[in-house]
Amino acid sequence: MIYGAKLTFKPNISQIYYLYEKNDESLMLSLVSPKEWGPCPIQEIYSMREITSEHTWTEI
Numbered sequence: 001m002i003y004g005a006k007l008t009f010k011p012n013i014s015q016i017y018y019l020y021e022k023n024d025e026s027l028m029l030s031l032v033s034p035k036e037w038g039p040c041p042i043q044e045i046y047s048m049r050e051i052t053s054e055h056t057w058t059e060i
Contacts, residue, residue, distance in 0.1 A: 005029040011051045
């Protein structure tokens with residue numbers, strides 16, 4: 001699921017990211033937490049993820 005998400009940046013190791021489904025049903029990975037959003041095009045929050053030094057994603 002995360003590999004199908006739209007990325008507009010290069011993920012950094014040990015950084016926490018948030019996986020969202022937008023209203024148009026596309027997936028988006030973001031640095032912005034759900035609490036930081038104002039009005040936004042988010043339909044559903046899937047999970048918090050972290051990229052590891054092995055370049056794999058783990059759910060937090």
